[in-house]
Amino acid sequence: MQTVLFHSTIFGPIRSRRLGVSLGVNLTPDDGKICSFDCLYCEAGFNAQGPGTTGFPPRERVARLLESRLKNMSEAGEPLDVITFSGNGEPTLHPEFGGVIDDTIRIRDKYYPSAKVSVLSNSTRLDREEVCKALRKVDNNILKLDSAVTETMRLIDRPNSPAFTSEKVIDEIAQFKGQCIVQTMFLRGEFEGRKIDNTTPEEVDALIEAYKKITPREIMIYSIDRKTPAETLEKVERPELERIGERIAAETGIPVQVA
Template identity: 55%
Template sequence: MTIIFPSPIFGPIHSRRLGVSLGINLLPDDGKVCSFDCIYCECGFNAERRTKKLLPTREEVRTALEEKLKDMQANGPAPDVLTFAGNGEPTAHPHFPEIIEDTLALRDKYFPKAKVSVLSNSTFIDRPAVFEALNKIDNNILKLDTVDEEYIHLLDRPNGKYSVKKIIERMKEFEGNCIVQTMFLKGSYQGKDVDNTSDKYVLPWIEAVKEIAPRQVMIYTIDRETPDHNLQKATHEELDRIVALLEKEGIPATASY
């Protein structure tokens, strides 16, 4: 059972990594729009989730968010975080930078202690306006599942041109104002092994993380049903080993099992 989120506001939900999280979905509620087509995505494969609806407008997002924040102020719970996530890649929205400005203003008005987070696959950080917007928020959470280009095309399946080297270079420009998020998993896809918990994948990835120098790394594994059924969770021991390797390099890290 894959998940398609309401739009533009959903929750609040309890996030494994972020606490009480009010979701902001800048994509339609009838399908998925993403520059990746990850084999582990809880929203399913892109081809099976084509949308007919338009993206929510900047005004629709702002109005819906303000109404929800007013309600939460009156009735609770107080959000720990306002999280841009949902049915695909939030930074793909043409008015993402302006929506971030609106969200920061509304956060300051209603819940100044709440953090603003964006879960991004990093594919649009080469756009200056997107980069600037991500640099203004509290939790700029950027995906880097591996540094192996061939593996990325098997696991994340980017649409169009993709260069992991360029992504890493752009991540470095945040000068530490980012959180790297990485999926570790096992199993197979179309007869190919997708286990990225071994040193073959982990050690070069750690070298890239050291270059990026994020303030934190979040590693996680499959939590919900995936569109491909030959995938398996990484074990607690495997994730703990990777966290220990990161911490040995002086990089704060957490694992979600």
């Protein structure tokens, strides 16, 4: 079974194809996975591997480890473009997420004031005001929308909540009024006998209408780049992604980054 990617709270820096030189922050366990989605393409594996034993890292520990790493990097003259919250699950599930963001901004300003703070979120916690308040403070509030069609979204992302729909999440992302980036994974294939394809004209039409409603400052589209737990998925090659991106940009007027 494919298992978690990150075995520490602070990892990297790595070169992100979307964000540049990125120092990662994992707010979920370092020996298991906790997520409100169970995406077919998740590089950290399926939720079935379990939550592990270490739990959410305490806020104070995150701050201490982050400051130590940034101090060492700064003294060594190492470059840094972004501090990115991702890891082995959904970062906004951390019970002290808002406080962690406050600490991170304070520490960033001390050592790398020009670096951005980015959060990669699956958008499942946007019904919580404390989460939204924290996301409004970061430089790059990157929110997932893999399909504007609920049936397709549920096939790809497999949310834990049966009440989670594309309509609900589109409304919740729209509350940021442009203070966000929407990220969409394009893929096709099949899983457990069901065909999956969010690249069809109907799917792209629905996404375009959703993007128009949300009005993000940018749209990121990408496809599979590493091994996935569902091995029957297919990567959408860059020329096709670029054609989809060109159509989205033309019909929405919103910048599209193809990663």
